[in-house]
Amino acid sequence: MALDIARGIAVLGATGSIGRQTLDAVRQCLPHGRVRVLTGYRKTAEMAALVAEFSPEKVWMPEPPADNWGCEVVTGEEGLLSCARHEGVDVVVNALVGRAGLAPTLAAIQAGKHVALANKESLVTAGALIMAEARARGVNVTPIDSEHSAIWQCLQGNEGNAVEKIILTASGGPFRTWERSRIAREATAEEALRHPNWHMGPKITIDSATLMNKGLEYMEALWLFGVRPEQVEILVHPQSIIHSMVQFADGSVMAQMGLPDMRLPILYALTGPKRVETPFPRLDLLKHNTLTFEAPEEEKFPCLALAKRAAMLGGTAPAVMNAVNEWAVGQFLRGKITFYDISAIISQALDSYTVQPLTKAGDVWAAEAWANNFVGRVSI
């Protein structure tokens, strides 16, 4: 079902990496797209410039701005949810980072909006609730994550054809070729922030370095495509040209390729399965003529196995894992803990947590409260 972007787009997290690229894609490729709602956080001057350019009806910021932006400015938790539900918006782009994204995702779906979802943490923590609500309201949750966009693209025209497996590709991150001992000694936040192929926000960049990002994407794939865990294979592909693949029952494999440019999956999430013309650089396979593949090294990157473990545990385990990871990534970025402390702390949390069933959003909030309490007791 194509989305009616002419009716209205809300961009939550407009001042971030995905938010900016969404607005650039709209600016360059969707002349009929109408941006009605924007949310920011710390970058007030950038938001003022976006308001001047896009003339939204509503903006969310943590604090009201000093000057008049000529639109409604809302604040607080309820204000953020009202942005996700705004009248006249057809599709909500959720480009918020971390656990802040879940409540707006649910609010948007409950208000009957389609959601173009970059905030993978929503699906990781409450995939069952999101998919059930979306089905009940007849709205689409379309993936912005490049791997899931690739899978969705490979599935087009294959309705009714059995999927044997999904091959989720991973760049391997900046420490792919380092020995474990060198990672333990030298993997600082500064090194981790030098991602070889993508320029992203700090949280996902660290998640890419630990391979937790691939673990989160593994869970995201289970919910979006309704496959069993053993049907998802993770394959390291350092060039990030093949964004993921689907193997069908006849053994045939479909791959989606492109330059690493998030504007393409963002546009596809907004217009897919229809494609729009873009002026963006084209893939030249004579320049990118070496595509290589490796198995992921779980011993070097324990976060991947931890994510699989949380997925197997099910219920509220992924919410605890996600919240503890988010806290640990913050500590790592501030130089307070080491690279391998991230996985060690998550592992301890999963060991000491008693998994609860997940039937409502409140179960996620309770799991996150447990995680807050747990990290409060971590001695660093």
Ligand code: NDP
């Ligand atoms: P960024 O950190 O670049 O952007 C996050 C956005 O959310 C910013 O607009 C920020 O505002 C805002 N924000 C931060 N904290 C809060 C909060 N507590 N409440 C409300 N708003 C907040 O992140 P990315 O764009 O990199 O990532 C966004 C999501 O997309 C993540 O879930 C990530 O995993 C996913 N994703 C990102 C990709 C990428 O290429 N970047 C690729 C695939 C998925 P401000 O900047 O003003 O402080």
Ligand code: MG
């Ligand atoms: Mg991705």
